[in-house]
Amino acid sequence: MELIYHGHSCIQLSAEGKSLVIDPFLRGNELAVTKPEDVKVDAVLLTHAHIDHILDAAPIAKANNAPVVANVELAAYMSWKGVSTLDMNIGGTIDLGFAQAKMIQAIHSSGIVVPKEERVIYGGMPGGYIVTIGGVTVLHPGDTALFSDMKLIGDRHEIDVALVPIGDHYTMGPDDALLAAEWYQAKLTIPIHYNSFPAIRQDAEQFVERLAAKGLRGQVLQPGQAISL
Numbered sequence: 544m545e546l547i548y549h550g551h552s553c554i555q556l557s558a559e560g561k562s563l564v565i566d567p568f569l570r571g572n573e574l575a576v577t578k579p580e581d582v583k584v585d586a587v588l589l590t591h592a593h594i595d596h597i598l599d600a601a602p603i604a605k606a607n608n609a610p611v612v613a614n615v616e617l618a619a620y621m622s623w624k625g626v627s628t629l630d631m632n633i634g635g636t637i638d639l640g641f642a643q644a645k646m647i648q649a650i651h652s653s654g655i656v657v658p659k660e661e662r663v664i665y666g667g668m669p670g671g672y673i674v675t676i677g678g679v680t681v682l683h684p685g686d687t688a689l690f691s692d693m694k695l696i697g698d699r700h701e702i703d704v705a706l707v708p709i710g711d712h713y714t715m716g717p718d719d720a721l722l723a724a725e726w727y728q729a730k731l732t733i734p735i736h737y738n739s740f741p742a743i744r745q746d747a748e749q750f751v752e753r754l755a756a757k758g759l760r761g762q763v764l765q766p767g768q769a770i771s772l
Contacts, residue, residue, distance in 0.1 A: 544677030546704065549582075550575040550766030551739045552596060552686070554706060558677025561585050561641035565672065565683050567599040572739050576767035579603050586629075586639050588674075589613040590685030591653035592620070592666020595739070601626050612637060612644060616667030620655065633670050642676035647696060649687035651714070679703045679772050682727060686736065689719035694726035703772060705729035708736035709750050710743030717750050724759055731772075732761045 547555040552566045553575075563586040569575045571594070579599040587604045589597055589611060597617075604611050604626040611621045611628045618630035631637050636645040653666035671684035673696075682696070682705045705727040708714035714736055715723065724732045732754055737745040751761035764770065 544679040544772050545769055546681065546772060547769040548733065548735070548764035548766060549577050552590070552683075552706075552708065552736045554681075554683060554735070555582065555584065556642070556674060556676050556681060558679075559641065561676075563588055563639065563642055563644075563674070563676070564603065565674075566590055566596040566685075567603050568595045568597075568739075569599050571595060571598050572766075574739060574766050580606060583607060585609050585641065587611045588644060588672055588683075589617055589621070590649065590671055590683065591651060591669035592617050592655050592664070593653065593686070594655070596686070597621075597655075612639075614646070614667035614670060616665055617653070620664060620666065633668060642674055644675075645673040646670045647673060647682075647684070648690075648692065649685040650690045651686045651688065673700055673702070677772075682706065682729065684708070684723075686714045689715045689723055693723050697727040697729075702727055702729040704731045704733060706733050706735045709734045709745050709747065710737040710739075711745065712742040714743075717745060717753070720750065721753055721757065724754060724761070725757060730760065732759055733764055734761070 544558040562584045601624040618628040649669040651669040653669040655664040709720045747763045754761035
C-alpha cells in the first residue's frame with residue numbers, strides 16, 4: 544500500500560491499482576506540490592464541510608468519474624455540484640470494493656461559509672475515517688480536538704498508521720496530539736494539519752521527537768512525499 548501526503552489534511556491511499564483521496568485541498572494550499580488534475584483516484588472521502596477539506600473534491604471526482612463519500616448532509620451538497628455520492632454516517636462502514644472505510648466521530652464544527660450571501664450551509668456532523676486498504680489500516684481522524692473516546696478507538700482497532708492534526712487553533716495542538724497518539728497505539732504516527740496557514744504553524748520534527756520519547760514511531764512527510772507500507 545502506498546500513502547501520499549499532499550499537504551494539510553489531504554492523504555491519498557493506493558493499493559493494487561486502486562486509489563482514494565481524503566480531504567483534497569490543493570489549489571488553496573501554497574505548500575501543495577500536486578495539482579487537482581494530477582490526482583487519479585477511484586473515490587474521494589470527506590471528513591467535514593470546511594473549505595480547506597472539500598475545495599478540490601468536486602473537480603477531482605468529476606475528472607475521475609469517482610464517487611464522493613461523506614456524511615448525509617455533505618453528500619447532498621456535493622451531489623448539487625454534479626458529482627455522484629455515497630452517503631453514510633458516524634459509526635457506519637462503507638465497502639468501496641478495494642477498500643473499506645468506517646466513519647468515526649470528531650470533535651469539531653462543519654459548515655460551508657458563503658460570504659456573498661452572508662450565510663453558512665450546515666455540513667452535517669464532522670468525522671474521521673478508519674480505512675483498510677491493501678491489508679493496512681489507516682486512521683484519518685479529520686479535524687478534531689482531543690476526546691477520551693480516542694482511547695476506545697485505539698483499543699478496538701489495530702491501527703497501522705494514524706494521521707494526527709497538530710496545528711492547534713482550529714484543532715488539537717501538539718500536547719493533545721501526543722496524548723491522542725498514545726491512545727491510538729498506531730505503529731506509525733504522521734502529523735497533519737499544520738503550517739498551511741500562519742495560525743497553525745508548528746514544528747513537526749519536534750513533535751516526532753516527542754513521540755519517540757514516548758516510545759512511539761513517528762514520521763514527518765513533506766507535501767507530495769510517498770511512503771510504502
